[in-house]
Amino acid sequence: MGAQELGTSLASLEARARELDTSSQALSEWLEHLTRFAAEFVAANADGPAFHGEGAGPPPRTPLPTTAAPFEAVLAEYREAVLTRSLVPTSGRFFGYVPGGGLPSAAFGDFLAALTNPYASVYGASPGAAQIENSAVQWLVEMIGYPAGAWGTLQSGGSLAALTAVVAARETRPPADWARGVVYLTDECHLSIRKALHIAGLGPLPVRSVPVDDRLRMSVPELARRIEEDRRRGLLPWMVFASAGTVNTGAVDPLDQIAAVAAAAGLWLHVDAAYGGFFILTERAHALLAGMARADSVVLDPHKGLFLPYGCGAVLVRDGDALRKGFAFTSSYLKDVHAGGEVSPADYSPELTRHFRGLRLWMSLKLHGVERFRAALEEKLILAQLAHEGLLEMPGIETVQAPQLSCVAFRVRGEGDQATERLHARVLARGRVQLSSTRLWGRHYLRLCILCFRSHLSDVEEALAEIAAAIAAD
Template sequence: MIDDLKAQIAALRARTAPLEPGLEEREALAQRALAHAQAFLEAIPDAPSRQPAADVFLHRLEPEFPDAGRDPAAVLDYLGTCVEAPGFATTSPRFMAYIPGGGVFHAAIGDFLAAVSNKYSGFASAAPGATRLENATAAWLAEAIGYPTGAAGTLTSGGSIANLSAVVAAREARDPDGGGAVYATRFAHHCVDKALHIAGRARAPRRTVATDERHRMSPAALEQALAADQAAGIRPWLVIASAGTVDTGAVDPLSDIAGICRRFGAWFHVDGAYGGLFALCDEGRERLRGLSLADSVVVDPHKTLFLPYGTGAVLLREGQHLLDAFSASADYIRPLGDFDVGPSPADLSPELTRHFRALRLWLPLQLAGVDAFRAAQSEKLALARYFHARLSMLAGFDAGPPPDLSVVAFRFLPEKGDADAFNERLLHAVQEEGRVMLSGTRIDGRFTLRCAIVSFRTHIEHVDEAIDALARGVSRLQAP
């Protein structure tokens, strides 16, 4: 029986050989993958910013999941044609529709090395080096937004999980039994609603705070709402402000809001997923005054630090609140000892199993240096002002309020006809052209165009292209 079992095991082992390629095969595969990546990167400057989604079916793999491995060249060709090309090209310097950061190459190397080592970064005892980097990068982010010693944070998959983590920490700190009221403007990101639902606070009293002419939270309206609730016996719990709203990039008056929250004992949370990390550069720090006064802040390095998707962070001014909300253990994962590398990331977030995310942030900062990121951020803020100034000079355009950060919300006002319908057609014309990618939204019922300048690859010539694309679109639509 043992001999038969050993023979069966040997046969199964032989069939697993493709899972462990040898040195020469690894080198060949790595070189082929690198060549594929290099070709992709070299094509970015002239590639369309959007290609038809139907191209995903230009080729089909039959069967899609084969019993035996395929030729790597064929697999990479399929990947390039049917996966990388269709849809939005968020890597394009002319992609100004939404807020990705383009994906710096150094971060891809970091992801590769993290995947090869496969370090489990959840617990210090399993990977003290990885844990130290996780805590070091979170501490650097906290320092970048102006938080003092004693702050703590953790890397997440993005702003949604980061906002959820902040809401849970705020719940445990200030509203464990429920009943507290929530305050936000109509421009708060929809993931906040989802976070409140998951955290068991979907039915909390909700107050929509009025905004000013630049779509920023009104401190006077906030104070009035808090005072009214307090007088009615409803406890103010959570105030959610924005450091860069989705629609217009507006930054709420954070210092004023912080003072109001202190007076009423409310937890002050800032969703800075888009704009919070502009605090790294001088111009951004000035526009984000008061950010460091928040009890919790969400930032997304995959936006304004230009990392690949899947890199967010939640930061708390008093880090103990994260440990209080998320620390847990079990016999099978008890620490093997004490390590002077800070808390285990699993005790700071909902995640137990987690990718070694820190390397995709730590490595670019080491290889490129912080100043390169700082300069790129300043450039984006300047480019947004440039776009707004140029658009203001074009007949028929309402450039909207000057940008707080790097998003410009604007409209074309035709001399006759429905302005909303015209702007929808204008956006469609620009997108169909495929050269420049912009997006649209509705603000107070009016269809509005958006230009979001965030990619590290976007420079002044690309902004000029966006202006030219808009001008061409208007000319075509107004042609007799």
């Protein structure tokens, strides 16, 4: 191909390639469609279903597009495929699992992060973006009461945050010690912990399941006994995993007492506070959670307790240098952006290139201020107490003891699980309220977890009414 033909070909390719750079007029039109879509979604969400089920069946997989489609057509396809099926975690009547958020202010943060696309992982590449992320981490450190020298990193969620914490803990011991190590947790511990141990190469370690009390909290005397037994066997008690809000019932382990045992025995204490940690901002739960500040590492999920969209977890480590030791690597091709002594988020994380997720957290706290979040979390604690009291008044319903946080577990009294399963099916079939289930003491329980920022008294009252109607129909 001659120079003239190459020039012609290049000009044609450039013309097509430039179409990727959306014009100002087209961008304005897209934003108009998106603004209308957002307003319609929020309005419909207020009184729409909290559970769609499978809708019209599984959505079809679409072939790879070869030509451009109009923005409004793509948006309509998204609406049909995604918003007519499954769970609706943005609903104030979504009480299943542990609700994620969907705070609109965070959506604007994500939009700006994607549009401007700064490289936030390395300080020298984007000092402003890195400092926004560092500010967000510092705010979390202050929230839980960690001392100077503590540090952390924002991750995609609690699972990757837990893995990050386990790696930091692993690096505090020489590899020669690993084979003798022992881990302690309860059966209420989140599945992400065992998964993290496996991925970090510590899956073969013996795991001691510590018994729980009648409120499903770790028994401290049993923990101390198991540690002493393992030490007498010549093993190395290494890590203990406590919970600040279990996924099943919101139980909070006795953190101060566990911290005392761990410190005396030289164990790394990790607290899974993905669900419950941000309740430390409240007056009602502050004392219950203050022991987090004594842990070696803590996992928090801003996409739970700070109501952000899915994809924002955090791990904080009391000794920030221990976290950095596990993840700080560099290469010659990064020397131009690694100059200076400022903190680069990548030095505390398994990720290098990643989404600028700190902006959604930073922007939401800037736009709202922490007091609005504090009020919303305090409200959820009161709503859970009212829900528990309402369930106790219903004939035939039994509950786990009064909620420590915002999760209430209950079942239909009696032998067998069929009545509870029928109640659950009736509630879901109506679609107005979403509940999820679990198993406790070998029995089927339903969970009402109040954490969506849109959940208020009227939503809880409707949930209780739906449950009462399902009971009456049996």
